[in-house]
Amino acid sequence: MFSHRSAQFFRLYSTSNGKSIRDVVVIGAGLMGGGIAQVTAAAGLNVTLVDHSQDALVRARNSMAYRYHRKLAKELPDNQQKAKEMVAQLLQHVQLQTDHCEAASQADLVIEAVVENIQVKKLLFQELDRTAAKHTIFASNTSSLSITEMADGTERKDRFVGMHFFSPVPVMPLVELTRLDSTNDAVYDCVKEFVKTIGKTSVDCKDTPGFIVNRLLIPYMLEAVRMLERGDAEAKDIDTAMKLGAGYKIGPLELMDFIGLDVAFLIIQGWHKKMPNDPLFAPVRTIQRMVEEGRLGRKSGSGFYEYKAEQSVDADAQIEKLRLIKSRT
Structure with a gap:
């Protein structure tokens, strides 16, 4: 018989319906972070976009709406009203936040997309580790830095992965996934299912400089x-x-x-x-x-x-x- 803790783990990480990750936090409202937030919201998941600058957050949200509307206008040339409604639906799934620790407190998945500097990223994950829920999965969008080194400063090496998107995120179909030796199998499967849910294709690679691409x-x-x-x-x-x-x-x-x-x-x-x-x-x-x-x-x-x-x-x-x-x- 499942214990309460085992049942909770199964509920959080079961990938049978591809919906185990529902609440996503993306930290960094630049080109990459905004793109990741857009494809996540377009898949019907809840996403909180975080940046220390409120102006950057507003610009990112406006850019999301513009890019998504332009895409839909091409796909639905005879139904512009439907396109507007779909943009509105997208934005309903997006929240803006300037406090990364508060945003991550109940997230299922946190994706970091800040500046490409190992010290900045390590400090960020250490802060998040103290306030994020125990079940929260951490992922870095780094294109070149060590996932192992980032995870070493946290207490959740079993729930830490690399998740490298490519720019422009709404267009590029690839995500490079990196697992550590310590990454839980169910967690990794859950992350792979999330990538499918947002319409991307994943490839697996080891934690080596630059990964594959x-x-x-x-x-x-x-x-x-x-x-x-x-x-x-x-x-x-x-x-x-x-x-x-x-x-x-x-x-x-x-x-x-x-x-x-x-x-x-x-x-x-x-x-x-x-x-x-x-x-x-x-x-x-x-x-x-x-x-x-x-x-x-x-x-x-x-x-x-x-x-x-x-x-x-x-x-x-x-x-x-x-x-x-x-x-x-």
């Missing part, structure tokens, strides 16, 4: 920048060559602009620190210089290419964020 992608982009530094080819020609010659939809320098040079810079720094003798991860001076100048790619309006003003964000705010991170490490 970025472990292959980052060295590729770095070599493209080195080619540019050496004068082997111009940026446009490098990107055109990879699109027309290799069949890629986007070139390596265009992709780095899309991801953000600040993000790439932090990833490279972290990998080089862990693997200083690996030439694949040797720092590239051009990237550091461009970040220092505020040329972060699309988000700042300038990177390897120039972008329209409406595609930009406050570059000064991004640079200040990087300074703050460096002061903590």
Whole structure:
């Protein structure tokens, strides 16, 4: 006969109907966090989006509504009223919160999507661990950092996973899932079912730097920048060559602009620190210089290419964020 505790565990982690995760908290209202919140709410789950900035939360919610309406307008060209109703339904599933500990207190799943810095993430999870419900699963959306290192500061290593989404989240179908040796089988199955519920496809990978995609992608982009530094080819020609010659939809320098040079810079720094003798991860001076100048790619309006003003964000705010991170490490 089940004990009360066993029955509660079964109820929380049973994946028979794919609905065991109902209340999700996403921390970080940037491009990734907003996208994760959108696909979660679109699947009919309750999501609380958390950020220290109320303005960032409002912008993220407005962006969700805009992106979702644009998608539905294409799918339902003859029923715009239905599209508006579906956007309203989406927003009914979204709550905004500035206190991450309060938001996580009764969540089934917490997904972290904050800046790509291990110390910031570890501190966040340690704070959450003290206030989140015992059954809450923790997941990091990191694209490059150690899931094991984040989990080590918590008391829930059996309920900790990596859940790496790809940008733009509403469009990209892949999620890289990383389990630890300590991750409970039922918890991992529950997370995989959640990924299915929100319409994504998961792949399993070990807790290695960059997982699958970025472990292959980052060295590729770095070599493209080195080619540019050496004068082997111009940026446009490098990107055109990879699109027309290799069949890629986007070139390596265009992709780095899309991801953000600040993000790439932090990833490279972290990998080089862990693997200083690996030439694949040797720092590239051009990237550091461009970040220092505020040329972060699309988000700042300038990177390897120039972008329209409406595609930009406050570059000064991004640079200040990087300074703050460096002061903590």
